[in-house]
Amino acid sequence: MANTREHTFIMVKHDGVQRGLIGEIIRRFENRGFKLVAIKSIQATRAQLEVHYEDHKGKNYFESLLGYGSSGPAIAMVWEGHGVITAGRSILGATDPIKAQPGTIRGDYATAIGRNVVHGSDSEKAAKREIDVWFKPEEILTWHRAGAQHLHDKYNE
Known part of the structure; x- marks a missing residue:
């Protein structure tokens, strides 16, 4: 069985915050049975974003990514659950909203x-690196979700 304590990093970017989509994004992850173990409102610095997006360094859009990422508030979250990284990518949809399926966050809301x-x-x-950029270890909570036995065949919490 895969690790039920797998973690992923999800960020509601500046445009999602400005459009009031925080609750909708949280709802979609909760509806899939994932557990929110850390959340905070952030104003990203250029230095944090350089580390966060280090895989994109040298690409023609890197500077605009840093500029936009630091131009407004964002919501940083850590989600826990069985297969949360793969399922999380599915919930988000393709990076390019034109290619994102309806029913995904990007398919429904990205422009x-x-x-x-x-x-x-x-x-x-990537999840480990990104979580380490935005959260201290003590900010990641460990807690038991009531009814967890209804989410997975074998749930060892």
């Missing part, structure tokens, strides 16, 4: 690649 509402980790390695 352009640069205004795609959310960011989500794409691998365990």
